[in-house]
Amino acid sequence: MKKIIENALLNSYTYVEYRELVSQLISEGKSTGHTQSEDLLKYSELNETRLKRLDKTIVVNDESLFRLENLDKKYTWLVLSEGWCGDAAQLLPIINKMAESSKNIDLNIVLRDDNEELMNLFLTNGGKAIPKLIVLDAETHDVIADWGPRPEPARKLIADYKAANGVVDEPVKIELQKWYLNDKGNTTQNEIISLLKKEKALV
Incomplete structure (x- = not known):
């Protein structure tokens, strides 16, 4: 696992670099990832x-800000993402703002399709769901915790709809985006902070 993580970090992007890459590909009529289609390009543009x-x-709430400013040591946040992923578009800006709030967090982003070995270590119910945040000890690269691909209320919204209707289609995707809009990133922040507290990465 350590070798896979270190290889991923070598091929990672800063948030700014990731945003520039996605924008550049869109200007060329492409999306990130190994599969290209009109739908994926449309999602990337959206x-x-x-x-x-x-x-x-996006604003980091006071509780999260206090906790992040008082981290006891340095951490690397490694995120698996793709430009076409709607959840990643909602969550990466939150994760980035949280990382920027602490001098002890270094944020690195990698593309899922280019890092299959890493993705396979962090599957969700057997699937390659993204975004996936992996919290690492910055010095040892040991995995402290992982989070994603959605905050719990968003996960439940999709799971309940799929159980009732058998599919995840446009109506529920619209409902999901409304949920993200109304939540303003607070649930994501609270869940990540709670996870760090649980793993004793926070005092």
Whole structure:
């Protein structure tokens, strides 16, 4: 596992680099990932708009800010993502703002399709769901915790709809985006902070 993580870190992007990569590919009529399609490009373009808005509007809440400013040592946050992923577009700006709030967090982003070995270590119910946040000890690269691909209320919204209707289609995707909009990133922040407290990465 350690070798896989270290290889991923060598091929990782900063948040700014990731945003620039996704934008550049869109300008070329492409999406990130090994599969190209009109739908994936359309989702990438939609996500680009979301990212621009969220980068301006997301605020780290007071509780999270206090906790992040008082981290006891340095951590690396490694996130698996793709530009076409709607959940990643909603969650990466939050994760980035949290990382920026602490001098002890270094955020690195890798593309899922380019890091299959890493993704396979952090499957969700056997699936390659993203985004996936992996919290590492910055010095040893030991895995402290992982989180994702969605905050619990969002996960439940999708799971309940799929159980009732057998599919995840446009109506529930719209409901999911509304949930993210109304939540303003607070649940994601609270869940990540709770996870860090549980793993004793926070005092």
